[in-house]
Amino acid sequence: MNSVEPHQLMGAYRFSVAPMLDCTDRHFRVLMRQISQRALLYSEMVVAQALHHSDRKQRLLDFDPIEHPIALQIGGDDPALLAEAARLATDWGYDEINLNIGCPSQKVQAGNFGACLMAEPDLVARCVEAMCAATDRPVTVKHRIGIDDLDSDALLTAFVDRVASAGASRFAIHARKAWLEGLDPKQNRTIPPLQHERVTALKERRPHLLIELNGGLESPEDCLKALQHCDGAMVGRAAYAHPLRWQCIDANVFDDLPKTVKASDVVQGLLPHAEAHLKRGGRLWDLCRHLVQLVEGVPGARHWRREIGLNAQRRDAGIGVLESAGQQLRDAGL
Incomplete structure (x- = not known):
């Protein structure tokens, strides 16, 4: 188990490295921590049901203290199991617990979690409420701007409002809709068009909410542009494919002294x-x-x-x- 410094999370979401399956394991997170001391790092998604039944909790949850600030991303649709997972994450020393409402894979849909839950905001709210009751850490949500034909600004706003009322403290929004039928996860990262303007418009409608922009941010300059409108910039594949590209983030985003990382x-x-x-x-x-x-x-x-x-x-x-x-x-x- 690892001790947590609550102040470590303050503002870290201004730049984060998105949770990515088979990418953001503990080894990659330690690698990224050599490049940025301040970024918020996310685990790969861990399924709440797997945590409940597994005797390998240490393998699923363990991390190096150097990885702080770090968020555990959890997938699931059962409020009780998600609350248990939130308690485990707290005991293990995670700085934040994030609920995955963005993954469009068929396997995830079969378990009735991930992006398909955007169609069930009341259920998501019950899940978030149970998680918040189980932890003193921030509970956040990562989701899409819409799914299939449920893809209007009114529905997006209603979803965020309902989940915020349940206690979610921040929303990381992938600025693409997800097609749950017909596209695989890789295609869903590229084929639906980016619509950054819909995320920034949501922030304008709900200025009191913390909103992170995710999707298509390929450079530090892209992130600085996103931060002119949103509270955070979340980078995924571009961080994994080009780690050293982000060595200026601590200086540019967090106002640290510039440094060169070789x-x-x-x-x-x-x-x-x-x-x-x-x-x-x-x-x-x-x-x-x-x-x-x-x-x-x-x-x-x-x-x-x-x-x-x-x-x-x-x-x-x-x-x-x-x-x-x-x-x-x-x-x-x-």
Whole structure:
């Protein structure tokens, strides 16, 4: 379990890295923490029912204290199970609990949670109310601007109003609707058109609510533009695919002193985490798989990525592989 400093969450939502399945595990979060000390980081979605039945709660919930401020994203539609999950998240030391009302996958729909719950604002409100009663941490919601034919500004506003009245403290809104039939999750991230203006209009209609803009933010400049209208900017795939692109965020968004973060600094910062993971019986590739996105657009980048990929995937790969990869970067001035 990890202790929490409540002040750590203050304003962190101004820039956050979105929850992404198979991406935002604890290893990637530690990597991102080398780049930004201030960003709010999210876990991958954890299903409340799985937490209730699993004897692997530590594997599902554990994180490194360096990851603060950190939010646990939960999926589910059962208020009692979600309340239990919120209590567990609180005990584990998470700074925030986020309810997933945005995932459009068929598997998630089959469990009656994710984006399909936008059609049931009263149920979402009951879930949020139960979670708020179970924790002293902020309970937030991530959702779409609409689903299928339920896609009007009136319905979006009514959804947010109902869930806010139940205690949700912030809304992270992916500025695309979701087609629950006919499009897979990847297509739902790209085919429905971005409609940032609908999120900013919602903020204008409800200025007292905390609204984060998510979807299509590809650069720090995009985020600064979003912050002119909304309370937060949430970045997803662009953070995973281009981690070093975001090294200026602490200075630009949080007014910290500017700093330069090199790829070699990130690798060096990961060494203690990697050693601890190996001692627990983990594999080096568990975290090195995220590093292949770290070096790009410079001579030798492809060779470095190929080499660390080959070496780190060996079952007996030890910390020396990561140390050598870091030294190569330093020798190249990266």
